[in-house]
Amino acid sequence: MHCLEIDSLTFRYPTAQSPALKDISLTIRKGECVALIGANNSGKTTLCYALSGIVPLYYRGEFSGSVRVEGLETVNQTISSLSRHVGLVLQHPKHQLSGIRYTVFEEIAFGLENHGIPRDNILQCVTEALSLVGLSDAGECSPLELSGGQQQRLAIAAVLAASPDILVLDEPTTFLDPRGVQSIFELLANLKNKGKTIVFAEQKIEWIAEYADRIIALAGGEIILSGSPTEVLTSPILQKIGLDWSRYTKVADLARQRQLWPDSLPLPITFSEAVAGFSAKSPSDTCAD
């Protein structure tokens, strides 16, 4: 079953000269974890906005085609009614704090309060969201005291509290340190196991390779590549659109040129694939260590 359907979507921001998205068609299945990659300004953010209704409900530009979230045409919805179905997480953790709640618990409750959810249900939803993102012990902390990674998880919990089945994240790790990045990806894996549909824009190829089911590469507002992680992340087209292979792929590619990587194997995109490939080639490893 498809929970996100985009049909020949073209969108231009009011003040821009050229469209940010050009003729995008795309369907995403329930439970899928899809990564959007692309150089800066390739349209990743705009696509995230389109999937969550921010385009065209907040950014009103030239919009044609259609975006359906669980069968609902986004143009006919409001941002808040869509928030029950799709949660949007932005790049900068700090900008997503409501700014009027003094504890982590109340920050998560903010969206629920706006929907008029009764107190007992708030307690339950927030407690669940807190444990889902691993912040159960931080409920009474001030959101400002958290680390970047924790703040970003708080932002995720805040949109999850409205229990959407789909989560859209726009480069959630850009402003995080390595530990924060790791915590976000572990959380995404966890959410995927819980059956959430996840779409996330990201630059960090090596992490995407580990976690995504499918990868979509954008350039100039168009979909250039779409397919399994191996198909997309080992494609030579990647370098032409301002991206690059992961180090594992590069190593194996160099090795392949010297017949040090088995021809029968596709190029690796993760650590374990690289290890498997290099071990297969030299089973009688003579190198001592």
Next chain:
Amino acid sequence: MPETHSTLFIPGDSRYHRLHPFNKLAYILLTGVTVYLGPGKSLAAACLIILNAGFAVEAAIFIPLWRVLWRTLLPLALYMGIIHGFFNPANHTVLISLGNMSVYQEGIQFTFTVVLQLSAVLSASLLFAFCTHPADLITAVSQAGWPPALAYLLGSPLLLLPAMRERARTIQAAQRARGLETHGRLSQRFRAVFPLITPLILGAIVEIEQRAIALEVRSFNIPGKKTSWRKVTDSVVQGFFRWGMVTVIIMIVTYRFIN
């Protein structure tokens, strides 16, 4: 450790702390109206000051309140005493003569009255600021059914402030690292204003969209009944007092207009 408190609030569990924020606000208004418009200016002000001191002792904030109060009022009182004591146009009863200058009784009396009035209003305001957690004020505003925008506008600046102050410091460092002179001659300092405040303002304005989107996806602006996790205690008695104070305020204002 990031700075998280930017207000005068001192946590506590006194009766004054637990009062509904609107009652404390109404009390400030009542104080102001009484001392400036009511009959018996100085006497009323003196009574209210004593009352406020009692409240402050009860709320265990007397010393911090006293500290802010005298630091604010002492310079005012000195300036006022000197200026009015010497130059108030109504002066004619000489109190002390200093060569060809004289200190007059009318000016000193005037100063005394104004300082009393200010002390009364200031202490009532400080009681509010010291004993009200901003979150309670925000909650009270939303529970009263006022627009969510108002609660947001009252609350969010307080939480945005620490981060913005930090940014201001970083901007100063970044621009000085680019050779900007911030301590030189007056003209240099004037020229430094633009490179210092432009990044602060433009950077903050560029964030607005993201913050607005983050609020919208959490249904900030939707019509309809909202709930509140945080509770602000209210009671019939408090409600009675609140409206009582409002009535007295209206009475004093009308009295003033009639006379």
Next chain:
Amino acid sequence: MQIRIENLSFRYLKSNRDNLQKVSCTIEAGERVALIGHNGSGKTTLAKHLNGLLQPQQGRVFIGNHLIAGESTAQCASKVALLFQNPDDQICMRRVYEEVAFGPKNLGHSSSRLHILVKEALTLFDLSHLSESNPYDLGYSERKRLALASITAMDTPILVFDEPTAGLDEREISLFIGAIHNLQAQGKSVIMITHDMDFVAEHIPRAICLKSGAVAYDGLVQNLFNNEELLSSCSLRPPQVFQLSRHLHHTPRALTPEQFVSTLSRSVQ
């Protein structure tokens, strides 16, 4: 120009421990050095001592045999340029060209020299076609490149970058790599604070690792990554190629894909 730091200690006003503890190190002209360590380890605090933003409480800092003491940052700026993480903390002009010219203008470069410096910096970061644009009409990563360009244009012998690659895509990172090679060719020293160990492994020969304000490691990047205990105590992950190489028991462990493959081919032969 040489940087020499001797027994530098510093404590912030509200801090309960020394944020820098007896830090000593020397960085020669033309070196590329990575300043690494977890958050709060003192990297930025150390960087701020190099141009007078912070004054040493104990110890001394020399820039090219000249003791930094009591000098304003504006005076130090002609020797040490420092770039902060967020480009929006410094962009203040209405055109990209003027923005890049802001620093060198403050340093009093002649107008003909100024023009050359700005042009070079714009080219280095592929911004020439945007020189008439309003900086705030650009995207985040373009503003980041603009900030990099405006620091580079100051033509200082020493450059310090705080997280210069964060938010850049691969093409933009390769522009930055080109820029630091270019700077080195001119004999300038580059110090960069970073969390990106893969970048360090491939492009930076020397690392200084801080831990709770003290120097925990100073030397070749290769040896740093060999010291697993130290790495984990500083919560740093070794670079990907290095991890792979370690897992496959290569000696020496490789830092770059090229090294990896040459070790691999040797071991197969």
Next chain:
Amino acid sequence: MSRIEQLKKDFSTTTIVFIAIAIVINIVVGQMVSLLKLPIFLDSIGTILVGVLAGPLAGGLTGLLTNLIWGIISSPVAAAFSPVAMVIGIVAGLCAKYGLFKTWWLAIVSGVIITVFNAIVAVPIRLYMFGGITGSGADFMTAYMLALGKDLFGSVIITVFTSNLLDKVFTAVLVWGIIKALPLRTTSRLSRADSTIA
């Protein structure tokens, strides 16, 4: 456009966030400038910015809330002057509405107009609540005027006007410059920006 529609447009979520940010800008810029030891305060820059970009009502609200919030964080004395700050925002908004922020020299005119209205509201508060004194350096001027034989009212008017003129004119010109530097995509979201950008 009906009044309600304009009101809705003036108070979109974007504008609300803008007002909140502007309140903080007032406070932080005020503190930043005080460190430079200049004869200006710039603590109404956010208020004027909102007035110009989002209309007189939003501007007035920004000013009012700035001083009330200032009252909670440092000293309630600021709260007493909140009507003054409110009027600054309203007047700035009205000036922009009539095109008085289109060029830098028109911005100077706006600065003067704002100073006049500032004085009209500030003088009574200063006079009746504070006996004409606020404990700042400007009080010397009041004292001097009184010593010259002027009455209290006149002395305070002259003091307030002169001590604010440079600040408000400088602020207005600065706001004009900042609006010029704003990215198009931001100004396009603010309701009144089109009337300002020449």
